[in-house]
Amino acid sequence: MPRDLEHDDSETMDEIDSQSMAAAEPRRRSDGTDPAETDRETVLELDGVVKEYAAETAVDSLSLSVREGELLTLLGPSGCGKTTTLRMMAGLECPDGGEVRLGGEVVADESGHVKPENRDVGLVFQDFALFPHLTVAENVAFGLTEADDEETARRVDELLDLVDLSGHREATPDELSGGQQQRVALARSLAPEPEILLLDEPFSNLDVRLRVEMREEVRQILKEAGVTAVSVTHDQEEALSISDRVAVMNDGTMEQVGTPESVFEHPESRFVASFLGQAGFLSAWHEEGTVVTPIGNFAPQRLNGLTTEYAGTDLDVLVRPDDLRATVVDESEADGHIIHRQYTGPSFVYRVELDNGDVVHCQHNHVKELDIGKPVRVELDADHTLAWYPPEDESDGKSESATERVSESARPR
Ligand code: ATP
Numbered sequence: 001m002p003r004d005l006e007h008d009d010s011e012t013m014d015e016i017d018s019q020s021m022a023a024a025e026p027r028r029r030s031d032g033t034d035p036a037e038t039d040r041e042t043v044l045e046l047d048g049v050v051k052e053y054a055a056e057t058a059v060d061s062l063s064l065s066v067r068e069g070e071l072l073t074l075l076g077p078s079g080c081g082k083t084t085t086l087r088m089m090a091g092l093e094c095p096d097g098g099e100v101r102l103g104g105e106v107v108a109d110e111s112g113h114v115k116p117e118n119r120d121v122g123l124v125f126q127d128f129a130l131f132p133h134l135t136v137a138e139n140v141a142f143g144l145t146e147a148d149d150e151e152t153a154r155r156v157d158e159l160l161d162l163v164d165l166s167g168h169r170e171a172t173p174d175e176l177s178g179g180q181q182q183r184v185a186l187a188r189s190l191a192p193e194p195e196i197l198l199l200d201e202p203f204s205n206l207d208v209r210l211r212v213e214m215r216e217e218v219r220q221i222l223k224e225a226g227v228t229a230v231s232v233t234h235d236q237e238e239a240l241s242i243s244d245r246v247a248v249m250n251d252g253t254m255e256q257v258g259t260p261e262s263v264f265e266h267p268e269s270r271f272v273a274s275f276l277g278q279a280g281f282l283s284a285w286h287e288e289g290t291v292v293t294p295i296g297n298f299a300p301q302r303l304n305g306l307t308t309e310y311a312g313t314d315l316d317v318l319v320r321p322d323d324l325r326a327t328v329v330d331e332s333e334a335d336g337h338i339i340h341r342q343y344t345g346p347s348f349v350y351r352v353e354l355d356n357g358d359v360v361h362c363q364h365n366h367v368k369e370l371d372i373g374k375p376v377r378v379e380l381d382a383d384h385t386l387a388w389y390p391p392e393d394e395s396d397g398k399s400e401s402a403t404e405r406v407s408e409s410a411r412p413r
Contacts, residue, residue, distance in 0.1 A: 040067045040068050040069070041067065041068040042065045042066070042067055042068075042104075043066050043067065043068050043102070043103060043195055043196050043228045044065070044066040044089060044100075044101070044102050044195075044196050044228070044230070045063075045064070045065050045066070045099075045100070045101040046062055046063055046064045046065075046085070046088070046089070046098065046099075046100055047063050047098050047099045047100075047101065048061045048062070048063055048097065048098035048099070049061070049062045049063070049085070049088060049095045049097070049098035049099070049100060050062075050095060050096045050097035050098055051081070051084050051085075051088060051093060051095055051096055052096045057252055058081045058084045058252055059081040059084050059085055059088070059095075059252045060081075060251075060252040060253050061097075061098065061253070062081075062085060062098070062249075062252070062253060062254050063098075063254065064085075064247055064254060064257065066196065066228060066230055067228070068228055069226055069227075069228055070228060070229075070244040070245060071219065071222055071223075071228075071229045071230075071231065071242060071243050071244050071245075072229070072230050072231070072243060072244065072245045072246070072247060073230070073231045073232070073233060073238075073239040073242065073243040073245075073246050073247065074086065074230065074231070074232045074233075074247050074249060075233055075234065075235075075236065075239040075246050075247065075248050075249065075275075076234065076248060076249035076250055076255075076275070077234060077250070077275065078234055080249045080250055080251055080252065081249055081251075081252040082232045082233075082234070082249055083200060083201075083232055085232075085249070086198055086200055086230065086232050088100055088108065089121070089196075089198055089230060090116050090119070090121055090123055090198050091107065091108065091113055091114055091115055091116040091118075091119045091121070092116055094108055094110075094112065094113040095108055095109065095110060095113070096110055097110050098110075100113070102119060102120065102121070102195060102196070103120070103195055107119055120194050120195040120196070121194050121195065121196050121197070121198055122189035122190060122192070122194035122196070122197040122198065122227075123189060123197075123198050123199075123200070124182075124185050124186060124189050124197065124198070124199040124200070124202050125185070125200055126200055126201045126202070126204050126205055127205055128173075128181050128182055128184070128185035128205070129185065130173040130181060130184055130185060130188070131173075132172065132173050132174060133172070134172070135169065135170050135171060135172055136160070136165060136168050136169050136170070136171050136172075136173075136176070136184050137156050137160065137169040137170065139173070139184050139188050140156045140159050140160065140184065140187045140188050140191055141155075141156050141191070142188060142191075143188060143189075143191050143192045144156075144191050144192060155191055156169075156191070159187040159190060159191055160187060162187065162190075162221060162224060162225060163183035163184070163186060163187045163221055164183070165180060165183055165184065165187070168180065177210075178205065178206045178207070178210055179206065179210050179213065179214050179217070182202065182203075182206065182214060182218070183217070183221070186218065186221055190221075190225050190227060193227075194227070195228065196227070196228045196229065196230065197222070197227050197228070197229040197230075198229070198230050198231075199218075199229060199230070199231040199232065200232050201232055201233055201234075202218065202231060203215060203218075203233070203235075203238060204233075211238070215238055215241055215242045216241075216242075218242070219242045231243070236275065236276050236277065239260070240260040240263075240264060240276070241260075243260055244259070245257060245258060245259055245260075246258065246259070246260055246263050248263060248271075248272050248275065248276070250271050250275075255268070255269055255271055255272050256268045256269065256272050263276060264276050264277070265384055265387070266304055266387050267318070267387055269389075270316075270389060273318050273387065277320055277321075278320060278321050278349065278361045279318055279319075279320060280318075280319045280320070280321075280324075280358070280359060280360030280361050281316040281317065281318060281319070281358065281360075281389075282294060282295065282316065282317040282319055282354075282358055282360065283314070283316060283356060283358055283391070284314070284315045284316070284317045284388070285313075285314055285315070286300065286306065286310055286311055286312065286313050286314075286315055287311060287312070288308055288311040288312075289308075289311075291303060291306070291315070291317070293317060294335060294336075294354045294355065294356045294358055295324075295335050295354065295377075295378045295379065295380065296379070296380070298317075298380065301385070302380075302382075302385060302386055303315070303317065303385060303386050303387075303388045304385040304386065304387055304388070306388065313390075314390070314391045315388045315389070315390070315391070316388060316389045316390070316391050317386050317387075317388045318386055318387040318388065318389070319360055319380070319382070319386065320361070321349050321361040321362060321363035322363050322382075323380060323381065323382035323386070324352075324360055324361070324362040324363075324378055324379065324380060324381065325362055325364070325378070325379050325381045326338065326350055326352055326362040326364070326370060326376040326377070326378050327376060327377050327379070328370060328371075328374045328375065328376055329375060329376060329377045330375065331375045333375075333377055334355075334375030334376055334377060335352075335354055335355060335376065335377050335378045336352045336353050336354035336355055336358075336375075336376060336378065337352065337353055337373060337374065337375055337376065338350050338351070338352055338370055338371065338372050338373060338374050338376055339351050339352065339353045339359075339372065339373075340372065341369075341370070341372055343366070345366070346365075346366060347363050347364060347365060347366050348363070348364050348365075348366060348368065348369060348370075349361050349362070349363050350362045350363075350364065350370055350376075352376060352378055354378070360378065362376075362378060
């Protein structure tokens with residue numbers, strides 16, 4: 001029997017009401033940019049870029065703008081075309097269609113491209129690619145071919161100070177830790193003051209602990225240098241924690257570009273929702289004034305952008321583990337049963353199969369251990385509005401549909 005969840009969390013609802021009102025007049029655009037920053041210069045632009053390898057289209061009509069001073073991360077599963085996109089930005093690959101513009105100038109289109117050494121780009125490779133026989137200072141000075149000795153020495157000092165390696169200037173790379181080698185690679189790429197810095201999976205060669213430490217450090221260095229940067233990763237946590245904006249790719253195309261908060265909390269597609277952390281979907285029905293779900297009824301204000309205009313439609317509501325709580329109850333009061341338990345250290349994540357067949361995840365503090373097979377009541381405990389989608393089998397046009405009734409404008413943005 002559906003329970004009415006609206007009455008017992010009025011404080012949260014007040015907050016959500018004000019969030020929905022704020023959402024009606026968004027301060028940010030859907031690509032995560034702030035209208036107040038409209039004058040920020042576009043440094044790099046991909047315009048309908050295509051890259052094909054034999055029968056495979058690795059990148060398909062991809063468009064993206066990178067703005068001055070931002071750190072933008074290309075995120076997506078293995079093989080989705082991130083590295084190919086970065087290589088076209090660098091000039092290491094020539095697109096088969098579309099245009100790449102750097103500082104407003106076309107540097108690549110299907111007729112040809114400007115080589116990397118003639119573009120004002122810096123590159124940081126996965127393996128850092130330091131010269132083993134050169135000292136730290138010589139590695140950093142390597143790209144400063146146009147500066148005189150005095151200027152080179154000044155710039156090397158400045159960069160070693162920036163990456164906190166002034167005490168290691170005479171060391172060779174094999175005398176440094178992984179994190180220190182990465183900072184040398186960063187300093188070397190920043191030395192000629194490139195218009196844009198491109199980082200290909202910059203943390204993948206570091207162990208897990210160092211990776212987390214270096215994320216913070218690298219972001220701080222890039223911000224201090226004021227450089228525009230594009231990074232590539234398949235690690236969601238890394239992308240969300242270091243980026244100003246995240247560009248989520250799937251199968252050679254761009255799924256969504258936005259701030260880490262907007263792509264995580266308001267994913268525009270099921271793919272983005274599922275790629276950025278565990279996602280569960282509640283099969284819901286929107287009647288005027290309420291949203292009926294297998295775990296109870298919600299006020300429509302709990303769903304981002306849902307209005308009475310869409311009354312009478314089916315919806316799938318996105319719920320993540322931290323949005324739900326499970327409580328063991330009698331079989332007669334249960335919404336479903338625990339079918340799996342995952343220990344993550346700080347918490348347990350329980351997989352619950354609801355009576356209607358939906359599968360959701362509930363996260364609990366690690367001291368709260370629930371047994372597999374137990375009947376549970378599942379409650380919503382989210383302090384933000386939830387994203388929603390037209391049901392999957394209908395969104396591909398197979399059936400007469402809510403899709404026709406739920407217009408694009410109602411999709412989470
Ligand atoms: P990963 O995270 O595994 O590095 P990715 O998202 O960076 O993956 P890409 O390396 O850009 O993906 O590859 C995209 C697709 O293009 C893949 O299917 C890959 O096999 C193909 N591809 C990439 N480079 C080449 C190449 N030089 N020749 C043929 N196919 C290629």
